[in-house]
Amino acid sequence: MPDRDVDLFVVGAGSGGVRAARIAASYGARVMIAEEYRVGGTCVIRGCVPKKLLVYASRFADEFEDAAGYGWTVGKSTFDWAKLIANKDREIARLEAAYTTALERADVTLVKGRAVLKDEHTVRLLSTGAEIRTGHILIATGAPPSHGHPIMGIEHVISSNEAFHLTALPKRVLIQGGGYIAVEFAGIFAGLGAEVTLVYRGENILRGFDDDVRAHLRSEMERRGIRIICGRTVAAVDPTQDTITAKLSDHSLIEVEKVMFATGRRPNVAKLGLEAAGVQLAKNGGIAVDEFSQSSVRNIHAVGDVTNRVNLTPVAIREGHAFADTVFGGKSTPIDHSNVPTAVFSEPEVGAIGLTEAQARHRLPKVDIYKTLFRPMKATLGGRDTRSFMKLVVDASNDRVVGCHIVGPDAGEMIQLIGVAVKMRATKADFDAIMAVHPTGAEELVTMREKAVSYERLAAE
Numbered sequence: 091m092p093d094r095d096v097d098l099f100v101v102g103a104g105s106g107g108v109r110a111a112r113i114a115a116s117y118g119a120r121v122m123i124a125e126e127y128r129v130g131g132t133c134v135i136r137g138c139v140p141k142k143l144l145v146y147a148s149r150f151a152d153e154f155e156d157a158a159g160y161g162w163t164v165g166k167s168t169f170d171w172a173k174l175i176a177n178k179d180r181e182i183a184r185l186e187a188a189y190t191t192a193l194e195r196a197d198v199t200l201v202k203g204r205a206v207l208k209d210e211h212t213v214r215l216l217s218t219g220a221e222i223r224t225g226h227i228l229i230a231t232g233a234p235p236s237h238g239h240p241i242m243g244i245e246h247v248i249s250s251n252e253a254f255h256l257t258a259l260p261k262r263v264l265i266q267g268g269g270y271i272a273v274e275f276a277g278i279f280a281g282l283g284a285e286v287t288l289v290y291r292g293e294n295i296l297r298g299f300d301d302d303v304r305a306h307l308r309s310e311m312e313r314r315g316i317r318i319i320c321g322r323t324v325a326a327v328d329p330t331q332d333t334i335t336a337k338l339s340d341h342s343l344i345e346v347e348k349v350m351f352a353t354g355r356r357p358n359v360a361k362l363g364l365e366a367a368g369v370q371l372a373k374n375g376g377i378a379v380d381e382f383s384q385s386s387v388r389n390i391h392a393v394g395d396v397t398n399r400v401n402l403t404p405v406a407i408r409e410g411h412a413f414a415d416t417v418f419g420g421k422s423t424p425i426d427h428s429n430v431p432t433a434v435f436s437e438p439e440v441g442a443i444g445l446t447e448a449q450a451r452h453r454l455p456k457v458d459i460y461k462t463l464f465r466p467m468k469a470t471l472g473g474r475d476t477r478s479f480m481k482l483v484v485d486a487s488n489d490r491v492v493g494c495h496i497v498g499p500d501a502g503e504m505i506q507l508i509g510v511a512v513k514m515r516a517t518k519a520d521f522d523a524i525m526a527v528h529p530t531g532a533e534e535l536v537t538m539r540e541k542a543v544s545y546e547r548l549a550a551e
C-alpha cells in the first residue's frame with residue numbers, strides 16, 4: 091500500500107490502545123492514535139484508578155474506629171468529599187499527562203477527537219474531516235456503561251462515570267447492580283458515611299464468582315450496614331425536590347438522594363463505521379476476533395472491552411501488546427485468557443482465580459475442596475466483627491490447585507501471587523510444602539490440611 095499515511099491507526103487511547111500504539115511504534119511502525127475524551131481511557135480516567143482512590147478514602151473510618159482497641163484516642167474526624175474529589179482529579183490529570191508524554195516519546199501521533207472507519211484502509215477524523223490512509227487499524231474503543239432497558243425517570247440515574255464527579259456525598263444512595271462495580275461503590279459510599287441500598291435482580295451479588303464467596307461477601311456487607319435486596323429491580327425513579335423516589339419491581343418505594351446504575355457495560359461499536367469496513371460482531375455484541383485479536387477483516391484488529399472477552403485492564407494491555415508483537419514485531423503471540431486473576435475492591439476485598447467449586451464439579455470427575463473461615467488478627471484488638479474466608483479448589487485426579495477464592499483484607503494482593511502458582515500448575519502438595527509466613531492472613535492458604543468436602547462423579551453422571 092504505497093499511498094498510506096501511517097502503518098497503524100489506533101481508535102481509542104485507553105489501556106489497550108495506548109499499549110498497542112507504543113509497542114508498534116517501538117518496532118518502527120508509523121502510528122497515529124485518536125482519542126475522543128481523555129488519554130488513558132476508562133481505567134485511568136473513570137475506572138480502576140479513581141475507584142481505588144475512593145476505596146482507600148472509604149476505609150479510614152474503620153481504621154479510626156479500630157484504633158481505640160490499640161490504645162489510640164482519635165479525635166473527632168470529619169470528611170470532606172469536595173477535597174477528596176479535587177485531589178483525585180489532580181492525580182488523574184497527572185496520569186493523563188504521563189500517558190500523553192509516553193505516547194509522544196514513543197513517536198506516536200495523537201489526535202484528539204472522534205475517529206471512524208470509512209473503509210478497511212481509511213479512518214476519518216470527525217473534528218477536521220481529514221481522512222487517514224493506513225495499513226492496519228486497531229479498534230480499542232472500550233465499553234461504556236449501559237443502563238439496560240429504559241425506565242421512567244432514567245435521565246435522573248447516574249452511572250459510575252458521574253459518581254466520580256458528584257459535587258457532594260449523597261447521604262442515601264441506591265445502587266442497582268450486583269457486579270463488581272456495584273459492590274465496590276456500595277462499599278465506598280457506605281465507608282464514607284452514606285446509607286446504601288443495593289438492588290440486584292439476580293439471586294445473589296457477584297454472579298460468576300464462587301458461591302461461598304458471594305454468600306460471605308454479602309453477609310459481610312450487610313454486617314457493615316449495607317442493605318442488599320435481591321430478586322428485584324428498579325422499575326421507575328421519580329425525583330422530588332431534594333430526593334429521588336425509586337419504585338422497585340415489587341412496588342415498594344425507597345427514597346434516596348442518588349440512584350446509581352451499575353448494570354453492565356456495552357461494547358463501544360456503534361457508529362464506528364464497522365459495517366463499511368466489513369467488520370463482524372460476535373453474539374455477545376463485541377467485535378468478533380481470533381486469538382490474535384484479528385477481526386473478520388485481515389488488517390483490522392480489536393482489543394480490550396470492545397471485544398467483550400475478559401473485560402479487565404491488564405487483559406486489554408496484554409492483548410494490545412500481543413497484537414503489536416504479532417503484526418509489527420514478527421512474534422506471533424496468541425492470548426491465553428485462562429486463569430486470569432481478579433480482585434473486587436469491596437469491603438472486605440475479594441480475590442479469585444480459576445475454577446469455582448461449581449465449575450470444577452461440572453468439569454472434573456474428582457474435586458477436593460479446602461476452606462477456612464477465621465477472624466483476621468487485626469480485628470481481635472480492634473474489636474471488629476468480621477471474618478475472612480479462603481477456599482482452594484483442587485483437581486483430585488492430579489492434585490492441581492485449579493481455583494483459589496479469598497474474601498478478606500488484602501485479597502487482591504494475595505491473589506496476584508497465588509496466580510503465579512496456579513498458572514504454573516502448582517499442586518496442593520506444592521502449597522503444603524511451602525513454609526507459612528507467620529503471622530499473616532495469607533498463611534491460611536498454605537496450611538489448610540483437612541478437606542472440607544470431596545466430590546467424585548459417578549460414571550453414569
Ligand SMILES: Cc1cc2nc3c(=O)[nH]c(=O)nc-3n(C[C@H](O)[C@H](O)[C@H](O)COP(=O)(O)OP(=O)(O)OC[C@H]3O[C@@H](n4cnc5c(N)ncnc54)[C@H](O)[C@@H]3O)c2cc1C
Pocket residue numbers: 101102103104105106107124125126127128129130131132133134136137138139141203204205206230231232233250271358362393394395396401402403404406
Ligand atoms: C468503575 C470501573 C472500575 C473498574 N475497575 C477495574 C479494576 O479495578 N481492575 C481492572 O482490571 N479493570 C477495571 N475496570 C475495567 C477497565 O477499566 C477496562 O477493562 C479497561 O479500561 C478496558 O480498556 P480498553 O482499552 O478496552 O478501553 P478503554 O480504557 O475504555 O478505552 C477506550 C477509549 O476509546 C475512546 N474512544 C471510544 N470511541 C472512540 C472513537 N470513535 N474515536 C476516538 N476515541 C474513542 C474512549 O474515549 C476511551 O478513552 C473498571 C471499569 C470501571 C468502569
